[in-house]
Amino acid sequence: MAVAxxxxxxxxxxxxxxRRLRENAGMTGEEAAERMSWSGSKLxxxxxxQVATNSDDVRDLLELYGVSDPGLRxxxxxxxxxxRRRGWWHVYGDVMPERFEVYLGLEPEASxxxxxxxxxxxxxxxxxxxxxxxxxxxPAPVSREExxxxxxxxxxRQELLLAEDPPDVWVVMDESVLHRCVGGRTVMADQxxxxxxxxxxxxxxxxxxxxxxxxxxxxxxxFDILEFTESDLYAPRLVHLENLTSSLYIEKAKEVRVYTxxxxxxxxxxxxxxxxxxVISEVEQCLRRREEEEPDEE
Numbered sequence: 001m002a003v004a005x006x007x008x009x010x011x012x013x014x015x016x017x018x019r020r021l022r023e024n025a026g027m028t029g030e031e032a033a034e035r036m037s038w039s040g041s042k043l044x045x046x047x048x049x050q051v052a053t054n055s056d057d058v059r060d061l062l063e064l065y066g067v068s069d070p071g072l073r074x075x076x077x078x079x080x081x082x083x084r085r086r087g088w089w090h091v092y093g094d095v096m097p098e099r100f101e102v103y104l105g106l107e108p109e110a111s112x113x114x115x116x117x118x119x120x121x122x123x124x125x126x127x128x129x130x131x132x133x134x135x136x137x138x139p140a141p142v143s144r145e146e147x148x149x150x151x152x153x154x155x156x157r158q159e160l161l162l163a164e165d166p167p168d169v170w171v172v173m174d175e176s177v178l179h180r181c182v183g184g185r186t187v188m189a190d191q192x193x194x195x196x197x198x199x200x201x202x203x204x205x206x207x208x209x210x211x212x213x214x215x216x217x218x219x220x221x222x223f224d225i226l227e228f229t230e231s232d233l234y235a236p237r238l239v240h241l242e243n244l245t246s247s248l249y250i251e252k253a254k255e256v257r258v259y260t261x262x263x264x265x266x267x268x269x270x271x272x273x274x275x276x277x278x279v280i281s282e283v284e285q286c287l288r289r290r291e292e293e294e295p296d297e298e
Contacts, residue, residue: 008105010083012049017076018061019047025065035064048249050102055080095149103240103247108160110167112227114263116218118174120182121191124158125171125198130191133183139244161198170205172266174218178208178283184296185287192284196277207270208279216269217262225259 022032033043036057045051058080062073096104107113115122120134131154135147142150160166181188199206209216224240239250239259250256271279 014079015047015049021065110226111229114225129187185291189287217265
């Protein structure tokens with residue numbers, strides 16, 4: 001993977017190494033932060049790769065941890081310098097929540113992406129009109145210009161699915177997603193047709209958990225699981241949770257396993273991909289018939 005071109009990856013690599021060195025030095029995060037006259041949250045964000053840090057801070061941490069190896073010191077200082085470079089998405093900083101920058105850096109580095117959605121189509125699979133309708137429903141005022149910029153960002157992000165070496169993507173959605181008519185019947189029908197088209201790609205699997213399943217392991221909300229092959233750069237898997245105002249990244253193996261097991265339960269409870277295609281197609285056709293009989297008002 002093109003690690004050298006991804007600042008988020010560099011930040012996470014640096015954070016992993018700094019956390020390892022702190023633990024080898026026998027220090028807790030609170031102790032190290034206090035010695036550096038930092039807040040605990042600052043050190044935590046550096047170790048999680050959520051913020052860039054400068055080379056002087058890295059040198060001070062290495063002194064604190066007693067790291068004398070010149071090669072290692074040079075490598076980590078260089079990572080700090082490189083981590084401050086910006087990714088392609090920085091030009092959308094005016095419309096992109098800062099918390100989402102981390103995710104945009106991690107997503108293209110994952111070898112496998114697993115999405116469970118209980119309410120809407122995952123962002124990577126959204127058509128432009130569907131995405132615009134969702135943005136227009138956001139509780140915070142969003143201008144037309146901002147919606148245009150956000151849509152452009154989402155379209156750029158979706159290029160990942162068409163890459164030469166794309167990740168394996170597995171999407172499980174609650175059946176309610178199909179029946180929530182976002183943007184009107186035509187927009188929703190086109191969105192379902194897009195799902196069917198994407199599901200034909202060999203690296204993409206789409207499944208629906210039917211209403212008849214009853215209680216299942218996804219009732220507590222949507223989540224993403226990102227899995228990486230570069231285990232020296234990341235925890236092998238992490239979970240991403242998002243709400244209206246924040247994002248949460250879960251990396252502890254025990255907690256990640258809970259979500260991994262939950263996804264496996266959802267995958268098992270869901271309809272087979274072929275039956276899923278039939279159900280999506282049936283809903284799409286129903287929407288188009290209804291639109292012909294009674295067109296949506298413009």
